[in-house]
Amino acid sequence: xxAAPIDCNELxxxxxxxxxxxxxxxDRVRFDAHLLDCEGCENYLQQFRVTVxxxxxxxxxxxxxxxxxxxxxxxxxxx
Amino acid sequence: xxxxxxxxEEATVVAALRxxxxxxxxxxxxxxxxxxxxxxxxxxxxxxxxxxVVQETWIALVKGIHxxxxxxxxRTWLFTVLINIAKRRxxxxxxxxxxxxxxxxxxxxxxxxxxxxxxxxxxxxxPDEVPSPxxxxxxxxxxxxxxxxxxxxxxxxxxxxxxxxxxxxDILDMDSAEVCELLDISTANQRVLLHRGRAAVRQxxxxxxxxxx
Numbered sequence: 001x002x003a004a005p006i007d008c009n010e011l012x013x014x015x016x017x018x019x020x021x022x023x024x025x026x027d028r029v030r031f032d033a034h035l036l037d038c039e040g041c042e043n044y045l046q047q048f049r050v051t052v053x054x055x056x057x058x059x060x061x062x063x064x065x066x067x068x069x070x071x072x073x074x075x076x077x078x079x
Numbered sequence: 080x081x082x083x084x085x086x087x088e089e090a091t092v093v094a095a096l097r098x099x100x101x102x103x104x105x106x107x108x109x110x111x112x113x114x115x116x117x118x119x120x121x122x123x124x125x126x127x128x129x130x131x132v133v134q135e136t137w138i139a140l141v142k143g144i145h146x147x148x149x150x151x152x153x154r155t156w157l158f159t160v161l162i163n164i165a166k167r168r169x170x171x172x173x174x175x176x177x178x179x180x181x182x183x184x185x186x187x188x189x190x191x192x193x194x195x196x197x198x199x200x201x202x203x204x205x206p207d208e209v210p211s212p213x214x215x216x217x218x219x220x221x222x223x224x225x226x227x228x229x230x231x232x233x234x235x236x237x238x239x240x241x242x243x244x245x246x247x248x249d250i251l252d253m254d255s256a257e258v259c260e261l262l263d264i265s266t267a268n269q270r271v272l273l274h275r276g277r278a279a280v281r282q283x284x285x286x287x288x289x290x291x292x
Contacts, residue, residue, distance in 0.1 A: 007202025009193040013186060016274035020255060022266075040209035044188075050213040051281040054230045055249035060113035067130050071112065071137050075104045078141040 006030045011041050015048045089153060096144045108137065111154060114251050115161050121243035122162070122169035132168055136161040158261050187278030213288060226284055233283045234276075241276035248273050 006014075006027075011034055017023045018031050035042050084092070095103035112133055119129035139160050140153075147156065192208035194200050204210070216223030234242060243262065247253045253261075259269045 007193075007200075008204050009186065009188070009190065009202040012188045012278075013274070016270055016277060020270065022255075022270070038203075040204040043210040043212045046212045047210055047281055047285060048277065051230070051277055051284060052249055054226055054284070055234070055245060055277070055280060056252070057227055058231050058234060058250050060117055060250070063109070063112055063116075064130075067134075068108065068112070070130075071108050071134060072101070072105060074134060074138050075101060075141055078138065 006034050008038060008041050012044055015045060019048070019052070084152075086149070090149065092153065093144065093147055093149065096141075107153070111157055112137075115157065117246055117250070118158065118243065119161060119165045121239050121246065122165035128168060129165075132161065132165045135164050155257065155261075162261055187275055188282070210285065213284065226287070229283055229287055230280055233280045237276050237279060241272050241279070244269060244272040245276035245280075249277070
């Protein structure tokens, strides 16, 4: 590979693109190469994954029953 | 979160709605309305107004169900209409995706954590600033609950557009293309908003874990 390696402060900005699989192939190779010998960035990526999975556990609010009834009556009025 | 159906299932739901099947409507409301409320809150300032926006969307669905051609999924249809209504209601608050992206100039990690340009390894973590892995937190553990609560609070503090994109991607599990289309933003902007939002939450979790270690 002739491409310049990426530094930690660059890698941290690419994590979402990396996880989405939307990095250009060259960038993906440089990202993976950096991870191989940088424990800090490997840990950063792990932290990021945990963050995303924690966000995925944030519950949606239950519908307020009165609001739900309003929606149901909208259906009854229009059908 | 399972929010998508096969085309055949979807056609069954649409037929039931057209036939005036109240339980089909109730099931659809229970499936989508909580997420719709969450998204509407990204545009309008109060829960009351968000509820009005959601209600208006369902009325539009009921009125329009006989003309619904199934070119998009019901979910995409609902969120497209929801966002159009919410935007109109939220206009006085002057929110705009691209402004929010451009207004941000810094990195998503404090630059002081990296070595400077006079260091032999510029741009690399300073020794005291190297990230440590987050601990495993089994479902229902005290620490897991605490991190989830922190995440929930931090999400509420994010700038509107970041919160909206993080909510749609990470909580509602929409994909990038769907979010870009619904919010009418570019792929690049979507990614920046998602990344900034996630990075802000990550920082709060890291700070908490470092302080409590």
